[in-house]
Structures are given as C-alpha cells and as structure tokens.
Amino acid sequence: MRKLKIAQLVLPWIPIPPPKFAGTEWIVTWLTEELQKKGHEVTLFSVGESKTSAKLDYVYEKSFGLQEDVMTSLKNTFKPLIHVANCFEKADNFDIIHSHAQFHALPLSAISKTPSLHTFHRTFEFEDEDETELLLRYSKLNYSSISNSQRTLDLNFVETVYNGIPLEKFSYQEKKEDYLLWVGRITPKKGPQEAIEVAKAMGKRLVLIGKKTEKDFFEKEIAPHIDGEKILYPGEINQQELSRYYEKAEAFLFPIKWNEPFGLVPVEAMACGTPVVAYKNGAVKETIKDGETGFLVEEKEGVNGLIEAVKKVKEISPEKCRRHVEKNFSVEKMVSDYESLYYKILEKQNKA
Amino acid sequence: MRKLKIAQLVLPWIPIPPPKFAGTEWIVTWLTEELQKKGHEVTLFSVGESKTSAKLDYVYEKSFGLQEDVMTSLKNTFKPLIHVANCFEKADNFDIIHSHAQFHALPLSAISKTPSLHTFHRTFEFEDEDETELLLRYSKLNYSSISNSQRTLDLNFVETVYNGIPLEKFSYQEKKEDYLLWVGRITPKKGPQEAIEVAKAMGKRLVLIGKKTEKDFFEKEIAPHIDGEKILYPGEINQQELSRYYEKAEAFLFPIKWNEPFGLVPVEAMACGTPVVAYKNGAVKETIKDGETGFLVEEKEGVNGLIEAVKKVKEISPEKCRRHVEKNFSVEKMVSDYESLYYKILEKQNKA
Numbered sequence: 001m002r003k004l005k006i007a008q009l010v011l012p013w014i015p016i017p018p019p020k021f022a023g024t025e026w027i028v029t030w031l032t033e034e035l036q037k038k039g040h041e042v043t044l045f046s047v048g049e050s051k052t053s054a055k056l057d058y059v060y061e062k063s064f065g066l067q068e069d070v071m072t073s074l075k076n077t078f079k080p081l082i083h084v085a086n087c088f089e090k091a092d093n094f095d096i097i098h099s100h101a102q103f104h105a106l107p108l109s110a111i112s113k114t115p116s117l118h119t120f121h122r123t124f125e126f127e128d129e130d131e132t133e134l135l136l137r138y139s140k141l142n143y144s145s146i147s148n149s150q151r152t153l154d155l156n157f158v159e160t161v162y163n164g165i166p167l168e169k170f171s172y173q174e175k176k177e178d179y180l181l182w183v184g185r186i187t188p189k190k191g192p193q194e195a196i197e198v199a200k201a202m203g204k205r206l207v208l209i210g211k212k213t214e215k216d217f218f219e220k221e222i223a224p225h226i227d228g229e230k231i232l233y234p235g236e237i238n239q240q241e242l243s244r245y246y247e248k249a250e251a252f253l254f255p256i257k258w259n260e261p262f263g264l265v266p267v268e269a270m271a272c273g274t275p276v277v278a279y280k281n282g283a284v285k286e287t288i289k290d291g292e293t294g295f296l297v298e299e300k301e302g303v304n305g306l307i308e309a310v311k312k313v314k315e316i317s318p319e320k321c322r323r324h325v326e327k328n329f330s331v332e333k334m335v336s337d338y339e340s341l342y343y344k345i346l347e348k349q350n351k352a
Numbered sequence: 353m354r355k356l357k358i359a360q361l362v363l364p365w366i367p368i369p370p371p372k373f374a375g376t377e378w379i380v381t382w383l384t385e386e387l388q389k390k391g392h393e394v395t396l397f398s399v400g401e402s403k404t405s406a407k408l409d410y411v412y413e414k415s416f417g418l419q420e421d422v423m424t425s426l427k428n429t430f431k432p433l434i435h436v437a438n439c440f441e442k443a444d445n446f447d448i449i450h451s452h453a454q455f456h457a458l459p460l461s462a463i464s465k466t467p468s469l470h471t472f473h474r475t476f477e478f479e480d481e482d483e484t485e486l487l488l489r490y491s492k493l494n495y496s497s498i499s500n501s502q503r504t505l506d507l508n509f510v511e512t513v514y515n516g517i518p519l520e521k522f523s524y525q526e527k528k529e530d531y532l533l534w535v536g537r538i539t540p541k542k543g544p545q546e547a548i549e550v551a552k553a554m555g556k557r558l559v560l561i562g563k564k565t566e567k568d569f570f571e572k573e574i575a576p577h578i579d580g581e582k583i584l585y586p587g588e589i590n591q592q593e594l595s596r597y598y599e600k601a602e603a604f605l606f607p608i609k610w611n612e613p614f615g616l617v618p619v620e621a622m623a624c625g626t627p628v629v630a631y632k633n634g635a636v637k638e639t640i641k642d643g644e645t646g647f648l649v650e651e652k653e654g655v656n657g658l659i660e661a662v663k664k665v666k667e668i669s670p671e672k673c674r675r676h677v678e679k680n681f682s683v684e685k686m687v688s689d690y691e692s693l694y695y696k697i698l699e700k701q702n703k704a
Contacts, residue, residue: 081486082485108459130431133430137434
C-alpha cells in the first residue's frame with residue numbers, strides 16, 4: 001500500500017501529549033507517533049506547545065485549557081473555528097484528514113474535497129439540541145465509533161475502532177493482594193459510592209483513585225468514608241503508581257451508571273491482569289468478556305449484584321485478562337485499524 | 353458578458369425583504385431582484401419565510417429575530433454556522449458567492465474553490481478581539497467596502513460599492529417648510545441631543561423620527577424636550593410618511609459622533625432635495641458634497657458649527673441634491689457596480 005499524507009486534527013484545549021491524564025489526547029499522541037513510524041507523512045494540527053515527531057501545524061501557541069470557565073468563554077469566540085479551519089484550508093496537502101475536533105470540523109469537511117474521518121471521543125447523547133442538529137445535518141460524512149454502543153445517532157459509521165493502550169506501561173502480575181480498586185473522575189455517574197458500598201458490605205479494603213472534579217459531591221458523599229484503613233484515597237498519582245495499584249488489585253470495580261462510550265480504565269486494569277466487575281452500561285459489553293475477563297452486572301441488580309460478582313473473581317485468569325487486552329486493545333491494533341480504515345475510505349472515495 | 357450563477361448570502365436574523373426598516377436586508381433585497389432582472393441566475397440563501405423572485409434556499413424556515421437576547425443566546429449555538437455552511441456546501445453550483453453574512457462565511461469561503469465576495473454592512477471597528485483576529489486571518493479574501501472610510505482594517509478591498517436607494521420611493525420637492533429633521537435610531541452616537549440643541553438655539557421646529565432602542569437614554573435625555581410644538585416626535589412611521597417629512601424639511605441634521613460606515617438617511621434626505629448638515633465623521637465626506645448638497649462640520653466645532661451651517665442651507669440647490677443621489681446612490685448604480693465587481697473578481701481568478 002502506498003504511504004499516505006495524513007492530517008490529525010485535535011481541539012486546541014490540551015497539548016499533545018497531554019501533561020496530565022486526558023484520554024483523547026493520549027489516543028491521538030499514540031496514533032500520530034505510530035502512523036509516522038509506519039512511514040506515513042503525518043501533520044498534527046494542535047497547539048504550538050505540542051511535541052510530536054510528526055509535522056506540527058497550529059494557529060495558537062498555547063493551549064486554552066479545559067477549565068469550565070475557559071470553555072464557556074470560548075464558546076462565544078471564533079477561536080475554535082479559526083483553529084479547525086486552519087487544517088481544512090490546507091486540505092489539498094493531504095490524502096485524508098482524521099478529525100478528533102468534533103463539531104466545527106463537520107461543515108468544513110463537507111465543503112472540502114479531501115476525504116475526512118470524524119472520531120468523537122465522547123458520547124453522542126448531547127445536552128445541547130443544536131449539537132445533535134449539526135451532527136444529523138452532516139450524518140453522511142465518514143465517522144468511526146470508539147465502540148458499537150457509542151452509535152446512538154444515525155450517522156454514517158464506517159467502522160468501530162476501539163481505543164488502544166500502550167501495554168508496556170501496564171505491568172502484569174498474577175499474584176493479587178486483598179483490596180478492591182476504583183479509578184476515575186470522582187463523579188456520581190462513575191459510581192464511586194457503589195464501590196464504597198461494595199467494599200464496606202464485604203469488609204474489604206478499597207482504593208479510590210481520581211480527580212475530585214465535583215468538590216461538593218466529594219466532600220459530602222466520599223470524604224466521610226475515607227479512613228486510611230479500609231477506604232483509601234491516595235489522591236492523584238502518576239501513571240507508574242497507577243499501574244502498581246492496578247496489578248495487585250483483587251478486582252477492579254466499574255459500577256458505571258451511564259453509557260460511557262469506551263471506558264479506558266477497565267481495559268487498563270485487565271492489561272495488568274486484574275478482573276473487572278462492572279455495571280453492564282455503555283461499551284463494557286464490548287471491552288470485557290463476561291465470565292472470562294470479569295463480570296458484567298445489570299445495573300438493576302444493584303450493589304448486591306456487584307458483591308456476588310466480586311465473590312467469583314478468583315475464577316478469572318489474570319493471564320486471560322492480559323491476553324484479551326493484548327489482542328484487542330493495544331495501541332498497535334488501534335493504529336493498524338485506523339490505517340486500514342483510511343485506505344477503505346480512500347478506496348470508497350475513488351470508486352464514487 | 354455571459355450571465356452568472358450568483359449566490360447571495362445573508363444571516364438568518366431577518367427575512368428578505370425585511371418587515372421593518374433594516375438597511376442590510378433592503379440592500380440585499382434590491383440587489384437580488386435587480387440581478388435576477390438582468391438575467392443572472394440568483395439564489396438567495398436566507399430563511400424560508402423570505403420572498404424573492406430569485407431561487408430561495410434555506411435551512412431554517414423562520415428568522416431568528418434581532419433582539420439582543422436572541423442574538424446573545426445564538427452566539428452559543430451552531431445555528432448560524434449551519435446556515436452559512438449550507439451555502440458553501442453548494443458552492444460548485446455558483447460562479448460567485450456574495451456574502452453579506454459576516455464572520456462564519458470567511459473560513460468557509462477560504463476552503464471553498466468558488467470565488468466569493470464579502471461585504472460587511474457595519475463598521476470594522478469590532479468590540480470583540482476575536483472578530484478582528486478572524487478578519488485579519490482571512491484578509492486575502494475579496495472584500496468590498498460600502499465606503500472608503502469603512503476601510504479601517506487592512507483587508508483585500510477590491511472595490512468600494514456605495515449603497516443605493518430606490519429613488520422612486522423618495523419624492524423630490526423644491527419648496528421647503530420651516531423645520532429641521534433628524535432620523536435614526538435614538539442613541540447618543542447618532543446625535544439626537546445635538547439636533548435638539550441646534551433647534552432650540554435657533555428657535556426652529558425639529559422633527560425627530562426613529563426607534564427608541566435605549567429606553568433610559570430616551571426618557572432622560574430626549575423625552576423631556578418633546579413638547580409637540582417645537583420638538584416633535586411622531587414615533588415610528590412608514591416609508592411613505594418618512595418621505596413626506598424628508599421632502600419638506602429645511603435641512604436634515606446628521607450630527608453623527610462615530611464613524612458610521614455608510615449612513616443611508618442623509619442620502620435619503622438628499623434624494624428628496626433636502627440639504628444635509630452633518631458632523632464630518634465616517635462616510636459623509638463621500639456621500640455629501642460639502643457646499644453643494646449640504647455642509648460638513650468638524651465635530652470639534654460643536655453645536656455652534658452646526659448652527660452656522662444651518663444658517664447657510666438656503667444656498668443649497670434641492671435639485672443638485674437630488675441629481676447627486678440619482679447619479680451616485682441609486683439602486684441601479686449599486687447593482688451595476690456589484691455586477692462589474694463580480695466580473696472583475698472572476699477575471700482575476702481565471703488569470704491566477
């Protein structure tokens with residue numbers, strides 16, 4: 001296959017690679033680096049402070065940040081449009097544009113003659129009516145979904161390409177210690193309360209890891225349970241420390257109460273050989289093999305359902321968990337799937 | 353010359369033609385109708401409720417309105433982008449796109465292969481920094497200015513095309529009555545207070561016509577002077593009544609205190625044979641011939657300067673005023689200037 005000229009387009013909120021954890025930006029980091037290694041000519045449209053071995057193109061030197069107040073004020077400006085348009089103005093230089101930049105990219109892509117692929121690293125269940133309107137108006141563009149369960153809008157989904165993680169950063173261990181683990185942004189829909197209930201009911205230790213984005217919720221619902229003995233909260237930690245917590249956990253709890261379109265953390269846990277006990281919402285049906293790499297519990301079965309599942313986690317083979325991720329959710333797999341998808345779109349375009 | 357396929361693009365705030373007075377929408381109404389009459393194939397991108405003899409294309413059936421609150425909430429949505437993009441998605445159908453839709457049209461036009469012309473019916477002295485940023489980023493597109501004085505930003509202005517008015521709607525009369533006239537949106541920068549001062553100092557009657565957009569200002573600064581004897585405020589009136597007021601006025605006062613990029617009302621007054629006394633700000637240097645169709649007064653000369661000028665208005669020939677507008681500011685002249693400009697842009701494009 002001939003090598004391609006590929007544009008990777010992200011929003012200007014966060015640099016590539018991201019300084020802290022940021023799912024989308026890591027995915028794009030790995031995708032960009034690997035495509036470049038494979039011999040494609042990649043141009044990354046991001047901010048000037050981004051670092052990449054691909055060619056970097058940008059309008060704004062500094063990233064705008066992801067703070068709510070910045071985002072709100074940015075909604076009133078043309079800056080995101082200016083940023084995204086900079087890529088499409090140069091469309092003639094590329095065989096394909098892969099946009100991770102959501103909304104503004106859609107009309108620009110519809111006007112451009114260069115084929116494009118749109119990946120939304122988020123739910124399609126939008127809060128704002130005009131966002132749904134925009135998507136449906138441009139439903140015939142090429143979309144890839146990050147899971148089949150993400151496909152809640154009737155768009156032209158050409159393929160599902162699952163997210164991949166860099167397995168070398170997640171150490172595998174067969175021998176587990178006696179604690180449960182929960183990782184995520186500390187917000188009700190991610191189920192930290194349920195994790196606490198499970199641990200307390202079973203008399204087990206629980207480690208909670210993640211950012212307190214909602215101070216009130218954290219102070220009222222979570223903090224009172226943290227005792228440093230049974231319920232531990234080591235705060236925000238780095239990737240290496242996180243891997244340590246993953247690899248020794250008896251089970252990873254993912255009592256998710258919304259349709260998360262992918263969910264990286266259970267995949268990371270499995271990469272470390274740790275079985276996952278999850279509510280059956282969103283993409284877990286696709287990322288977790290029920291009975292093989294963890295257990296899926298209907299949300300209506302509640303905490304008792306989770307407890308019954310945790311009782312059975314010894315049945316799960318840590319090695320099977322690791323193999324499952326190696327086979328289906330590695331960076332290499334993701335990159336090669338996107339690469340195939342680019343060729344598929346170009347072939348379709350040439351036939352059209 | 354071959355006939356052209358022309359898109360006329362306006363924002364979806366107000367239908368074409370506008371139900372009330374709205375400068376831009378009337379200009380586009382006349383431009384669209386006349387181009388169509390001349391044998392061009394015109395498509396008007398507006399709202400569904402618009403009426404035109406051209407082809408009408410639209411996304412939204414109803415106009416959104418121009419109320420401040422609607423505009424503010426609309427700044428947060430993709431609706432204007434969706435509206436404008438609908439035109440550029442169909443760019444292949446046109447020889448040229450003439451956009452009166454301001455900001456969103458610029459990046460879309462930069463991506464499109466069809467040549468476009470951008471006319472901003474407003475000042476380029478923006479309040480928001482990102483608006484200036486957007487314009488300067490797309491400075492190389494084709495712009496037309498509605499006066500030379502509008503050119504406060506360094507953009508690729510190909511031509512100035514002055515606004516035109518339908519002369520048949522403005523009746524000419526040589527014989528004047530003993531009153532001064534002021535017409536406009538009642539806001540400080542348009543100088544209604546100065547008009548009142550002039551009238552009072554000279555012991556003359558003054559008719560004020562226009563919309564009270566700023567209630568507080570009107571109640572405090574204007575209303576106390578309205579006595580129904582010397583200072584009259586007939587409120588909002590229709591076009592025919594307005595023409596009656598224009599044609600019999602001794603002088604039209606235009607003590608404008610900002611750089612209004614065109615200013616239709618003094619041109620309408622002159623069309624009715626009425627001399628204009630104006631502060632020398634914005635486009636009046638181009639629309640009024642000092643000493644021939646009125647008098648231009650430096651703002652720093654203040655109300656006394658205006659008074660001295662009003663004393664001399666009998667020197668002005670009403671017929672010269674009318675002829676000046678017929679020659680330079682008719683709809684026919686405007687349409688034929690835009691038409692020539694379209695050919696000029698297309699020729700330049702073909703050579704490039």
